[in-house]
Amino acid sequence: MKPTPNRYAVQFGFTALYLLLSTIVRVALLCWAFPVATLSFGNILSILAKGLVFDSGVAVFFTVAYSIYLLLLPQRLNKTWFNKAFTGFGFFLALLIMIFSFFAEFTFWGEYEARFDFIAVDYLLYTYEVINNINQSYPLPLLIGGVLAGTALLTWLAARAGMFRASFQSYTPLRMRLVITGGTIAIAVLHLYLVSNTWAETGKNRYQQELSKAGIYSFGSAYFNNELPYDKYYIQEDDKQAFAEMRSLLQSGNSKYLEPGSSIYRHIADTAAAVKPNVIMVTIESFSATFMERFGNKERITPVLDSIAKESILFTNMYATGTRTVRGMEALTLAVPPTPGQSIVRRKNNEGLFSLSTIFGNAGYDRTFFYGGDGYFDNMNQFFGNNGFDIYDRLRHRLVGDNFPTKRENFPDSAVHFENAWGVCDEDIYSAVLKKADEKHAAGKPFFDFVMTVSNHRPFTYPEGKVSIPSHTSREGAVQYTDYAIGQFLKQAQQKPWFKNTIIIFVADHCASVAGKNEIEVNKYHIPCIVYNVPNEVPREIPTMCSQLDIYPTLLGILNWSYNSNLYGRDVLAADYQPRAMISTYQLLGYLEPGKLMILGPQHQAQTFHVKDSTGDLQSQPMDSVLLRKAIANYQTAYTLFKNGGMRKL
Structure with a gap:
């Protein structure tokens, strides 16, 4: 027709x-x-x-x-x-x-x-x-x-x-x-x-x-709609009530608030002698807990990590805050709950924030952000460079000016043996970390390094002949290579004069996949965190539910540091610690406690769920007003502090 x-x-x-x-x-x-x-x-x-x-x-x-x-x-x-x-x-x-x-x-x-x-x-x-x-x-x-x-x-x-x-x-x-x-x-x-x-x-x-x-x-x-204003789309309390609740949740026996009202700025005191080792944090791209044999994987693709986990402090019940690398970076540097929309790493006015860089900088540490790709991507260099970190990355955007006060160093071509679309392979980035650690040690400077790997990312390509699964084959092959590169890194690091006084943390930025039949798939936020080579500490597992936000408050507690804090994280080993985690998508904000989950959503929605331990499946429950107040306190105050400049250095 x-x-x-x-x-x-x-x-x-x-x-x-x-x-x-x-x-x-x-x-x-x-x-x-x-x-x-x-x-x-x-x-x-x-x-x-x-x-x-x-x-x-x-x-x-x-x-x-x-x-x-x-x-x-x-x-x-x-x-x-x-x-x-x-x-x-x-x-x-x-x-x-x-x-x-x-x-x-x-x-x-x-x-x-x-x-x-x-x-x-x-x-x-x-x-x-x-x-x-x-x-x-x-x-x-x-x-x-x-x-x-x-x-x-x-x-x-x-x-x-x-x-x-x-x-x-x-x-x-x-x-x-x-x-x-x-x-x-x-x-x-x-x-x-x-x-x-x-x-x-x-x-x-x-x-x-x-x-x-x-x-x-x-x-x-x-x-x-890149950013979702919390105060426009989400359920709220009066700001004074929200901050009062948040201050109560963060209060501990060794902390004292330094400002009244709408602030979480406080002093954490410790009477024991502080230990100040170097710290290298390796943030592994898309690394779910389920990749490790310790958490049930039968493919034996992480023999190195499974081995060192037995020699380390291992968090077995830790959850990522989000589903993207920049969300993990936000949690691991700022220790702040994820606010809706973009990560703070990608937002405007994110310079000069109170972060782990602030704490380590006040203690005299050199701080460097290592990234295998070009840190222009996802605004990484602008964020880290404007928050106290020197930059070591693979320069590609030569016409883009660096607008931060710290130094930027480029991977020279001679130091790159393999790279794909996202950047140099993990072995190459670890070589750079080792080189800079040697230089800082020779200069007598303690160092705190944030290392972001890229090999465990599609297209899953890596140097041939390193592992049994061929390159460009599968995620499992990339995981196997990621583990192999960590093994090579540790072998070389153990020969260095600075190794005995250096803690190395292995943690994921987020899981490999978070899709599922539920609005938030709880089990797909479960990540491993291995704190290796801690001075004077015996290996142990920490089974308490916690978040990426809690890594450094816990570590600084182990090291007996006294410091000022604007972080939302807590010392998981403290007697008054209350198990919880924050998990999110771009729009949905989850507040997780053992067996239950509160989800806040746009259009002022809130819903309570029971979480099945075995499967992570969610069952709708009547509204839990106590859980709701805790969720609102975390997310509303985090949004307010960033919006009003309350996250700035103090």
């Missing part, structure tokens, strides 16, 4: 084609996720219905400018070559973007089991790392060729069906054009004001939420 002659035939045809293809993509993703998503028939109907609404909005946004063009185009120009070329090129370009986005959605789902979000927005800004990552992970020339070929084929089929001819050979009166274009604009405006991406997030099943969304719609929502 040929299209009815109408100037808007191409707009209508493109809309129908988009709705058809986007539905196919949604159904394909649904089939992909179905074995693990536990979706009911009602869930599936909801996914398809909401998906159609979002898809309709995307189709309208794609065509609204063209619709206005058709309204204004004089009838005498309708058959001209200009109109034919403009319409044909516009159709091809819009179709190309559409097909590319569909391809990208499949790759994004494979990595994150989610539609586009803040991560996709971030990736658009860092083209070097992302394009190289895609190129090293997938046959890029074939994929680009496939996208172009698919676009050309669909354009030819549209022309063959008479869609363009129906538009160019039509006469559409001005009154009808006003109705069609006016309707298109009205639908676009209604979508902008009435259909929020959060509408897809009303269900409790995370897969249902993500499958209901449209990738392009989600991308736009993420781009324009």
